[in-house]
Amino acid sequence: MKSLRNIALFTTAWVLLSSQGPRKETPAAADLIGKWQKEAGTTWEFRADNTYTVALGDGKTSVSGKYTITANQFTIVDQSATGMAGACPAEQKGVYKFTVKDKTLQVTAVSDPCTGRNGIAPGKYTRE
Structure with missing residues (x-):
C-alpha cells in the first residue's frame, strides 16, 4: 500500500514537471553588465545603475544614456x-535582442529609428 502511494506521488510529480515544456533560456540583466568590445573598436559598457556608454574606436567619441531590460531585449535612450x-533624440528609442554565451554578447536590432546607432550596435562583442 505504501509503495503504491509512492508510485502515485512520483507519477504525479513527473507529469507536473514534464508538462511545463522545454525551458527557455533568457539572459539575465546581470549577464549584460560590463564592458563589451566589437572587432571594429566599438566598446559598450553597461552598468548596474542602468546607464551605458558607447566609445567608438577613435577613443574620443562616445555616447551615454540609459537602458532597460525586458526578457532578452534591452531598450536604450x-x-x-x-x-x-x-x-539620438530621446524619442528614438533603440530596442535590441541580446544573447550572452560565455564571453560573447550577440546583439540584434529589433527596432531603432536612429540610423547612426542602428549602424554600430548590432553585432558580436567580446567581454573585456
Whole structure:
C-alpha cells in the first residue's frame, strides 16, 4: 500500500514537471553588465545603475544614456554625446535582442529609428 502511494506521488510529480515544456533560456540583466568590445573598436559598457556608454574606436567619441531590460531585449535612450558623435533624440528609442554565451554578447536590432546607432550596435562583442 505504501509503495503504491509512492508510485502515485512520483507519477504525479513527473507529469507536473514534464508538462511545463522545454525551458527557455533568457539572459539575465546581470549577464549584460560590463564592458563589451566589437572587432571594429566599438566598446559598450553597461552598468548596474542602468546607464551605458558607447566609445567608438577613435577613443574620443562616445555616447551615454540609459537602458532597460525586458526578457532578452534591452531598450536604450541616448542622453549625451562627445566628440563627433551625436546623441539620438530621446524619442528614438533603440530596442535590441541580446544573447550572452560565455564571453560573447550577440546583439540584434529589433527596432531603432536612429540610423547612426542602428549602424554600430548590432553585432558580436567580446567581454573585456
